[in-house]
Amino acid sequence: MKTVIRYPILFRAHPGRTEKPKDVLVPYLHEHDVPEISEAETHIAFRSQKYALVEYDGRLFSKVGKPGSNSAEACFGHAFEKEELRRRPWWIPTIEGDKVYIRYAGQPLDNLAYYRLYLDGGDKARETMIWPALTPDYQRHLGGPRSRNEFTFQGLVDKIRDINGVQFDAGREEHRAEAERLIVIDGSYWIETTPPAICVAHEGRMIVELSHLPNWLDHDLGRQYFPLTAKDEAIEYARRAQAITQRSEEPVRNFADWTDFRFDDNPLFAFDYEGYSLKRTTFLLGGDIARAMTGNGEIEGKIGSARARAVLSAKEGARSCGADYRTWPDASDLVHDVTDAWKMTGRKPGWTEIPPKRHEFGTMICERAAQMADSMPISVSARSTWTTSP
Known part of the structure; x- marks a missing residue:
């Protein structure tokens, strides 16, 4: 079925009226021939009251809706959402009638684009380097665009030049994927969706609910994700985190127990x-x-060259993350240097959101990541030249 989808695309180009090129973040109208199959070729792998996931071709899928429906229009017609909606993981309803947030198809690409802009932004404010303007309210009285979704690359081709073709082609490849x-x-x-997960989130106090695993680097480290089979680990973490919240005397609220969901024992x-x-x-x-290092050259001297190299490697790892968490690069050899450097630089606020009590929560997050790295098994590839020890 021929389908037109608005996906965000990020690339450098010259607007023509400025001295230097700028970052362009606009929708691209992508046409795709979506394959059609029969329900008989699928089976339900997860059901939670009105919500279900089906398995097909070794993948999980959640329903969008029929062509022309409000949910389909939202999924394919929005390349951008408001910041608070863009960053929310895909929730699974826990009670009858609970609102299901309609996802839009480009949400992972949208989140990744903004984060890449942030990483490359130096000491400039995040999300203000984009051209056209992020919120073009000034054009409303002229009958211009009312939201970022009304910009399209196709409407700008006569206004920009010197497009970074490598970035543009990479964006189109992400659209295809x-x-x-x-x-x-x-x-x-x-x-296709990521696995459902138990999400432990900080909402003043710790709560436990169901969501899908984000396919982007969720900025809120107050949220942690666990498989459905790791309920005990999730509750243990929630209680540990609750003890350092500002409402530590209150119990953890477990909304995941409010629903009766069923799922296969499925990898x-x-x-x-x-x-x-x-x-x-x-x-x-x-x-x-x-x-912070880009805007302050003294930080590298403060944390030392080894930690600085680890930080820059982490930045490159973050920039290389795509919309498939399974392909993200390994970071276990960087975590100690990065968390040490973060604590040494005064834990300055950045893209990452760490809930209050920020110092205690940040310490727990760093310690937990270091402990995970230390407990991971070391894996090496076998070599035919190896011999057994005597």
Whole structure:
């Protein structure tokens, strides 16, 4: 089924009226032929009241809706969302009638684009380096765009020049890969999704709820994700974190127990939550320090050359993260230097969100990541030239 999807695309170009090139972040209208299959070729792998996931071709899919429906229009028609909505993971409803946030297909690419801008931004404010303007309210009285979703690359081709072709082609490849996540089952769109997860979040106090594993570097380190089979570990972490919140005397609220959900004993629901958490912590904290180093040359001398190299490696690792958490680079050899450097630089606020009590919570996050790295088994590839020891 031919489908047009708005995806964000980020590249450098020259607007023509400025001295230097700028970062351009606009929607690109991507057309894709979405494959159509029969419901008989799928089976339900997860069900929670009104919410279900199906398995097809060894992948998990959640329902978007029929062509022309509000949910399909939202999924394919929005390249950008407000910041607070863009960064929220995909929630799974826990009670009958609970609102389900409609996802948009470009959400991972949107989050990744903003984070890449932040990493490369030096001492400039985040999210203000983008051209056209992030919120073009000034054009409303002229009948201009009312939101970023109304900009398109196709509408700018006569206004910009010197486009960075490498960046542009890389963005188009990301569009193609994201579009491959869509299928049509008996006339309705479904989108490939990450595993459902137990999310332990800080909302004044610790709460436990169901969500999907974010396919981007979720900036809120107050949120941690666990497989459905790791409920005990999730509750243990929630209680540990609750003890250092500002409402430590209150109990953890477990909303995940409010619903009756069923799922197969299926490897598609498993993920390495320790490795996932370790990478998030290292790349986010490392990115914050690297950004600070760009604006303050004294930081490198303060943390030392070894830690500085680890920080820059973490930044490059973060920039290379795509919209598939399974392909994110390893960070276990960086975590100690990065967390030490973050604590040595005064824990300055950056892209990462750490809830109050910030000092205690940040310490716990760093210690937890270091402990995970220390407990991970060392794996090496076998070599044919190796011999057994006597």
